[in-house]
Amino acid sequence: MTTVEIFVGIFEGFRVTATVTALGLLYAVPFALVFGVAQYLTKGMARLAITAVIEFWRSSAVIILLFVFYYVLPVIDIQLPAITVAAMVLGLNAGGYGSQAVRAGLQSLDRGQFEAAAALGLPRRHILALIELPQALTRMAPTFINQLIQLIKGTALVSLVTLTDMTFRAKEIAESEYNPVGVYTSLLLAYFVICYPVTVFGRWVEQRIGGRKGLTNEF
Amino acid sequence: MNSDGQPMRQTAPWPVEISQHHSAHPPDRTVAVEAAALNKWFGSFHALKDINLAVPQGSRIVICGPSGSGKSTLIRCANGLETFQGGTIRIGGAELTGDEKQLQKIRRTVGMVFQQFNLFPHLTVMANCTLALRRVLGKSRSEAVGIAVHYLERVRIPEQAHKYPAQLSGGQQQRVAIARALCMNPRIMLFDEPTSSLDPEMVKEVLDVMIDLAADGMTMLCVTHEMGFAREAADQVVFMDQGRIVETASPATFFAAPSQERTRLFLNKMLR
Amino acid sequence: MNFDFAFAATTLPTILGVIGTTISVALLSCAGASILGFSFEIARRAGSLPAYLMRFTIDFIRSTPVLAWLYFLYFVLPHWGFTLPALVVGILGLSIYFSGYLAEVFKAGIDAIPKGQAEAAKALGLNRIDVVSFVLAPQMLRNVAAPVGNHFVSILKATPYLAAIAVPEMLGSALDIASNTYRYAEPLTVVGIVFLVLALTIAQGVRLLERKLHGPTNR
Ligand SMILES: Nc1ncnc2c1ncn2[C@@H]1O[C@H](COP(=O)(O)OP(=O)(O)OP(=O)(O)O)[C@@H](O)[C@H]1O
Ligand SMILES: [Mg+2]
Numbered sequence: 001m002t003t004v005e006i007f008v009g010i011f012e013g014f015r016v017t018a019t020v021t022a023l024g025l026l027y028a029v030p031f032a033l034v035f036g037v038a039q040y041l042t043k044g045m046a047r048l049a050i051t052a053v054i055e056f057w058r059s060s061a062v063i064i065l066l067f068v069f070y071y072v073l074p075v076i077d078i079q080l081p082a083i084t085v086a087a088m089v090l091g092l093n094a095g096g097y098g099s100q101a102v103r104a105g106l107q108s109l110d111r112g113q114f115e116a117a118a119a120l121g122l123p124r125r126h127i128l129a130l131i132e133l134p135q136a137l138t139r140m141a142p143t144f145i146n147q148l149i150q151l152i153k154g155t156a157l158v159s160l161v162t163l164t165d166m167t168f169r170a171k172e173i174a175e176s177e178y179n180p181v182g183v184y185t186s187l188l189l190a191y192f193v194i195c196y197p198v199t200v201f202g203r204w205v206e207q208r209i210g211g212r213k214g215l216t217n218e219f
Numbered sequence: 220m221n222s223d224g225q226p227m228r229q230t231a232p233w234p235v236e237i238s239q240h241h242s243a244h245p246p247d248r249t250v251a252v253e254a255a256a257l258n259k260w261f262g263s264f265h266a267l268k269d270i271n272l273a274v275p276q277g278s279r280i281v282i283c284g285p286s287g288s289g290k291s292t293l294i295r296c297a298n299g300l301e302t303f304q305g306g307t308i309r310i311g312g313a314e315l316t317g318d319e320k321q322l323q324k325i326r327r328t329v330g331m332v333f334q335q336f337n338l339f340p341h342l343t344v345m346a347n348c349t350l351a352l353r354r355v356l357g358k359s360r361s362e363a364v365g366i367a368v369h370y371l372e373r374v375r376i377p378e379q380a381h382k383y384p385a386q387l388s389g390g391q392q393q394r395v396a397i398a399r400a401l402c403m404n405p406r407i408m409l410f411d412e413p414t415s416s417l418d419p420e421m422v423k424e425v426l427d428v429m430i431d432l433a434a435d436g437m438t439m440l441c442v443t444h445e446m447g448f449a450r451e452a453a454d455q456v457v458f459m460d461q462g463r464i465v466e467t468a469s470p471a472t473f474f475a476a477p478s479q480e481r482t483r484l485f486l487n488k489m490l491r
Numbered sequence: 492m493n494f495d496f497a498f499a500a501t502t503l504p505t506i507l508g509v510i511g512t513t514i515s516v517a518l519l520s521c522a523g524a525s526i527l528g529f530s531f532e533i534a535r536r537a538g539s540l541p542a543y544l545m546r547f548t549i550d551f552i553r554s555t556p557v558l559a560w561l562y563f564l565y566f567v568l569p570h571w572g573f574t575l576p577a578l579v580v581g582i583l584g585l586s587i588y589f590s591g592y593l594a595e596v597f598k599a600g601i602d603a604i605p606k607g608q609a610e611a612a613k614a615l616g617l618n619r620i621d622v623v624s625f626v627l628a629p630q631m632l633r634n635v636a637a638p639v640g641n642h643f644v645s646i647l648k649a650t651p652y653l654a655a656i657a658v659p660e661m662l663g664s665a666l667d668i669a670s671n672t673y674r675y676a677e678p679l680t681v682v683g684i685v686f687l688v689l690a691l692t693i694a695q696g697v698r699l700l701e702r703k704l705h706g707p708t709n710r
Contacts, residue, residue: 059694061648061686064662068683071675075494153556160655167558180566187556188563195554203550277587299611327616337611341629350625351615396611403615 007186013169017194020087020155020165027091028098032144035095036102037128048131058096063157065089070161075122086158093154094147100145105136138209145202149195151183156191168191251276251311251407251438252329258305259292259462266292267303267466268462273409279439281449281470284459285485290442293459294409297440298322298329311406319343330400332414336392337383338399344371345380348399356403363402370398390421394428401432408432409439436443444489450474458482494692499677503569506661506682511691516582517647523586525639526633532601535594538551544656550570552591557652560584565656581653589646601627602635633704640697645689661685674707 001009038050040076046073057065066089073080115126159168170187252274259267263289266289274280282290295301296308299322299370308315310325348367352358357367371377374394376387382391393413400408410429414422417454426448433439433452443449449456449470455474456468466479477483511623531708535545561584575583604627651662681705 036596056632056687056689059644059648059687059690061651061662061681061690063649063654064643064649064679064683067662067675068679072494072667073680145497146670149554153554156558159558167556167562170559170562171504174566182568184559187559191555191559192551196550199550199554250628298614300614309506322613323616323618326614329614331611331614333607333611335605335607337605337607339608339626339630351617354621354625355618397614433658 001173001179003179003182003186006177006179006182007190007195008175009173010166010169010183010186010190013164013166014082014190014194016158016163016165016168017152017155019188020090021152023083023087023150024091024094025148025214027103028147031092031095031204032102032147033096033203037097037106037133039099039103040106041128054099054188055094056096057092058100060093062090062093063155063160065093066157066161082158082161082163086155087121090151090154090157094151097147097150098140099143100139101140102136105139106132108139109135122169134142142202142209144204145198149198149202152198153191181184222249227444233368242418248293250274250309251278252440253309254293255309256302256306257296257303259289259301259303267296267461270464272457272464272467274438274440276406276438277436278454279433279437279441279452280438280455281453282442282457282459283426283444283449283485284465284491288459289461289462290292291411294331294440295409295410296443298326298331300331302308307447320481323355327351327403329407330403330405332393332396332400332408332410332413334416335388336384336396336416340384342383343380344376344382344387344395346438347384347395348402352402366402367398370401371395372412373401373431374398375424382467384489388421389417390424393417393421393425397432405439407438409442410439412444414443414445425437433463444490446474460485494680495674498672498674498679499681502665503679503685505668506664506678506685509661509664510661510685512578513647513650515524515577516585516650516653516658517643518662519582519584520589520650521639521643521646522652523562523582524589524593524642527542527590528595529597531590531594532572532597535598545599549591549594552587555586557588557590557649558655560588561652574643575651577656577658581650581656581658581687585646585649585653588649591640591643592645593639596632596635596638599638603634604630615639636704637697640700641694644697646692647693648686648690651682 025046035050035054039047039054042050059160066086069083069089073085113131113135114127117131121191122130155165158165162168164172167187168181170190172185178185236340243389250273252272254270254272257267257270257272260266263436270293272280272293282293282413284290292301296303297310299317302317302339313321313325315322316327335457337467338344339350342350345367347366348371349358352363352366353360368377368380371380374397376391376394376398379387379391384395387395397408398412413429414425417425422445426445429439429441429448430452439452441448441453453470455467456470457464458477458479460481466473468477473482474486477486531545531549535542561581564580564584564587565577568580594613594621608626608630609622612622617625650660654663654666657663661682665682668678
């Protein structure tokens with residue numbers, strides 16, 4: 001096999017990589033918005049409960065979460081396809097990080113925005129939806145894009161629960177073909193061509209939001 | 220240090236290497252800073268245009284002028300924080316060559332006080348004052364502390380020595396910055412708007428320290444819009460506009476009868 | 492089949508037996524990633540060509556999954572004649588992967604030092620080395636301490652990836668128990684809880700450190 005053939009062979013796993021990413025987003029985005037807003041709005045016990053859920057998804061090691069859910073759910077008689085479990089775990093982990101961006105974005109808004117809207121007589125949910133969230137969204141954008149990259153890269157994990165993604169394909173090819181340099185360079189490149197545009201886009205967004213300072217040369 | 224542990228106010232000689240460097244022209248030690256035909260560009264922007272200015276040893280010169288007129292740029296050229304493209308600058312008679320080693324030597328003898336204080340936030344007041352004494356002049360810890368205490372007393376905050384800059388008010392921070400510069404026993408002190416980022420009630424405590432210094436005969440080149448200070452302490456007032464020195468006069472003449480129209484307009488604005 | 496709490500408890504000592512490996516790997520990888528990341532950032536300030544090359548290197552690393560790096564090093568290094576213990580390969584892989592993030596930490600930590608600091612130090616006659624070592628470096632270290640701590644938590648949570656290249660850390664030992672006893676749920680749940688507790692504890696420690704460093708005394 002030539003390196004090009006290896007690269008193409010690895011990309012046969014792209015469908016799974018893309019599917020897990022897309023399904024993962026279906027978990028991540030709603031979780032981030034709902035729990036981030038909830039953490040922002042609640043107080044006391046309710047906030048504690050919400051924080052606990054967020055911290056569980058955010059602070060656990062995602063690879064272990066995947067194994068735990070993959071092996072523990074069947075024990076308590078919940079049979080789910082591996083791809084669903086993977087998307088849920090990866091998505092909620094990314095969503096946990098996203099929720100913190102949502103909360104921080106909302107908290108960083110000038111209090112005057114809320115007061116001005118409230119003074120106009122807008123109900124709370126309208127203030128949130130029309131005044132606070134749209135402004136907070138720009139501040140969250142870099143974290144969201146970063147989490148998207150983390151999610152895409154995180155999908156490499158599904159190869160460990162026997163899903164035929166790009167990483168799994170690389171290992172398959174490596175078994176039939178002794179060409180570690182070709183196989184694993186291609187694997188790095190395969191993810192690179194997917195994630196790099198997102199990385200560059202993220203940088204661009206970050207630059208647009210907060211005008212960066214120049215470099216100092218003292219060091 | 221004399222017998223009672225106080226450092227003597229004694230002016231350090233100019234570094235030998237610097238004066239030897241220009242043996243063809245014997246250095247004129249009576250002029251602390253001298254700019255001749257100085258020109259400075261930021262890219263295509265001409266920031267300083269043919270500046271000629273001499274600060275004789277023992278004199279006090281105040282520079283004023285509208286924002287963007289090049290005051291900071293000029294004063295920063297005087298200790299090599301900015302490079303320049305035309306003309307010469309002499310410090311104590313020695314011409315600035317841009318050589319890093321020479322600059323370091325010269326900077327020991329030129330104290331600078333910044334608008335933003337620029338105290339080192341991770342060091343106590345004492346450590347701010349002793350850092351250069353120890354690292355640059357190689358003083359022992361106890362000697363450095365003795366000198367620092369002396370100058371902190373002069374700026375009237377010896378009791379704050381163990382605190383960190385963030386625990387001090389703006390006025391106190393600026394006085395520490397002055398003490399830090401004085402510790403090096405400089406031949407000249409440069410001030411770049413030392414009171415303009417202070418709350419009004421703290422301006423006086425800093426100006427009082429500066430007036431004391433002036434009374435002691437310290438050579439000072441001072442960018443400030445404190446006209447009271449200029450009247451009381453300056454020998455000469457220099458007015459700059461658009462990168463040029465427009466007018467130089469004694470304070471009495473400068474405020475009472477400026478010769479240039481631009482100076483008059485500026486003063487009208489300043490004095491309301 | 493049911494979740495057996497008694498059995499779960501018996502797996503705890505075995506799993507905790509290798510907690511030392513997990514923590515050492517995380518510490519060494521964090522040190523490696525910091526050194527690499529710092530070097531990238533310094534190189535980036537050396538001129539426009541190095542800036543471009545380093546920017547690309549950092550973005551490349553950030554666009555590729557840690558698992559792909561581990562496989563790459565594990566299978567390619569021996570091919571090139573470097574046969575290293577799996578543990579070393581793992582530390583190397585985590586160091587490279589996280590250097591992309593640590594570089595950003597050092598960038599922010601350096602940029603946050605006001606320009607006037609170096610100027611004031613120079614105005615006092617300090618030489619370049621002293622300006623860096625007595626004025627800039629201490630402030631940079633204080634600026635990066637908390638973010639490096641946060642990345643240490645991320646690195647710790649990435650150590651179970653090393654199970655994929657047969658490093659005997661906590662996830663590996665849990666999977667060993669699982670394959671010997673045919674019970675997956677219990678050891679995996681235990682290792683998940685251990686990681687969660689570890690991560691939350693260290694994160695709390697980092698928060699305390701942050702408060703101490705940026706409290707009322709300093710700045
Ligand atoms: N690093 C720089 N790069 C480009 N232009 C600069 C730079 N520093 C200063 N300038 C420009 O040079 C001119 C003079 O600046 P300078 O800071 O000396 O003015 P100033 O008289 O001190 O004004 P202010 O009263 O506002 O402090 C300004 O137009 C400024 O925009
Ligand atoms: Mg200025």
